[in-house]
Amino acid sequence: MADLFQELKDKLHNANISIVLPEGTDERIIAAALKLQEEGIIKPIIIGSAKKLPANLTVIDPETYEEIDDLVQAFVERRKGKATEEEARKLLKGVNYFGTMLVYTNRADGLVSGAAHTTAETVRPALQIIKTKPGISKTSGAFIMVKDELRYVFADCAITIAPTSEDLAEIAVESAKTAAAFGIKPKVAMLSFSSKGSAQSEETEKVVKATELAKKLAPNVAIEGELQFDASIVPAIAAKKAPGAVVQGDANVFVFPSLEAGNIGYKIAERLGGFEAIGPILQGLNAPVNDLSRGCSAEDVYKLAYITAAQVLN
Numbered sequence: 012m013a014d015l016f017q018e019l020k021d022k023l024h025n026a027n028i029s030i031v032l033p034e035g036t037d038e039r040i041i042a043a044a045l046k047l048q049e050e051g052i053i054k055p056i057i058i059g060s061a062k063k064l065p066a067n068l069t070v071i072d073p074e075t076y077e078e079i080d081d082l083v084q085a086f087v088e089r090r091k092g093k094a095t096e097e098e099a100r101k102l103l104k105g106v107n108y109f110g111t112m113l114v115y116t117n118r119a120d121g122l123v124s125g126a127a128h129t130t131a132e133t134v135r136p137a138l139q140i141i142k143t144k145p146g147i148s149k150t151s152g153a154f155i156m157v158k159d160e161l162r163y164v165f166a167d168c169a170i171t172i173a174p175t176s177e178d179l180a181e182i183a184v185e186s187a188k189t190a191a192a193f194g195i196k197p198k199v200a201m202l203s204f205s206s207k208g209s210a211q212s213e214e215t216e217k218v219v220k221a222t223e224l225a226k227k228l229a230p231n232v233a234i235e236g237e238l239q240f241d242a243s244i245v246p247a248i249a250a251k252k253a254p255g256a257v258v259q260g261d262a263n264v265f266v267f268p269s270l271e272a273g274n275i276g277y278k279i280a281e282r283l284g285g286f287e288a289i290g291p292i293l294q295g296l297n298a299p300v301n302d303l304s305r306g307c308s309a310e311d312v313y314k315l316a317y318i319t320a321a322q323v324l325n
């Protein structure tokens with residue numbers, strides 16, 4: 012992954028991209044911001060109290076922000092009929108709503124939060140304000156999983172609790188795009204507890220249908236399902252369980268059938284398998300807003316800031 016981050020740094024060198032880090036009270040966020048500031052490639056903007064933060068950082072304090080009325084008006088306009096001015100003013104006291112409005116109003120290019128907030132608290136402002144791109148029905152959360160030379164994409168590990176076949180197909184296509192954007196030629200496995208009809212149930216049928224839909228949505232991408240994890244990653248097992256499949260134990264994008272499977276699966280790969288987990292990267296939004304795990308390190312924050320900045324250019 013060293014190469015990926017070097018590539019991103021080269022690409023972003025003169026791009027002048029600013030990333031909001033709303034959690035200015037978290038030490039990991041401050042450490043990552045200082046490292047970004049020192050490097051001078053991405054401009055971090057911290058939300059918090061300037062008095063309590065290092066003087067060389069750009070800090071915006073919602074309590075004293077001179078342009079708060081503009082943000083409130085823009086929020087009320089965006090949430091037409093769903094928030095009064097009074098409610099908007101109250102919501103914008105929250106650092107994630109405030110930071111998301113900085114992105115929505117083009118005062119910043121992207122946002123990374125979630126070190127000190129749950130995923131729901133982090134992403135809800137983005138779902139309500141930034142919203143998904145035309146043609147995308149739902150956002151989803153992908154991780155880039157890295158160990159030595161190995162790079163995989165896991166999704167959805169963050170957002171949709173009980174995806175339908177249509178959701179899974181969209182997640183597959185968006186995850187293939189995420190893989191391609193970060194230098195991985197996608198080979199997608201639609202995961203299940205069954206390989207090519209070895210078990211039959213509502214759950215396996217959901218993945219079979221999702222695979223058909225995903226293939227129609229992205230006919231040029233190698234997508235295979237339904238597959239068990241071993242049949243997707245071990246060529247000899249693929250030859251036995253899924254002979255003739257377009258993915259022969261060489262999958263690198265893994266679409267999990269539910270959030271339970273995806274979230275548990277990525278944490279097992281991270282905590283027992285020794286993979287670095289970068290994300291969750293939110294896919295399909297109009298502007299990049301990315302979540303962190305509350306278990307993240309300062310290095311994870313720093314890296315996700317680079318991924319977020321790269322999404323601005325994609």
Ligand SMILES: CC(C)(COP(=O)(O)OP(=O)(O)OC[C@H]1O[C@@H](n2cnc3c(N)ncnc32)[C@H](O)[C@@H]1OP(=O)(O)O)[C@@H](O)C(=O)NCCC(=O)NCCS
Nearest residue numbers: 130131134135138139143148149150168169170171172274
């Ligand atoms: C993502 C999540 C917070 C959304 O829940 P919610 O805020 O209750 O969602 P709601 O149904 O009230 O919708 C709120 C808004 O977000 C939108 N929305 C909800 N899910 C969305 C999705 N996946 N993609 C895009 N927009 C979405 C809704 O359309 C709605 O927009 P509107 O207010 O403009 O009409 C919820 O699905 C969740 O908690 N997921 C699990 C998160 C988690 O804990 N993951 C594990 C750790 S990473």
Ligand SMILES: CC(=O)OP(=O)(O)O
Nearest residue numbers: 169291303304305306
């Ligand atoms: C991505 C994720 O699981 O986030 P958290 O660990 O904060 O719940």
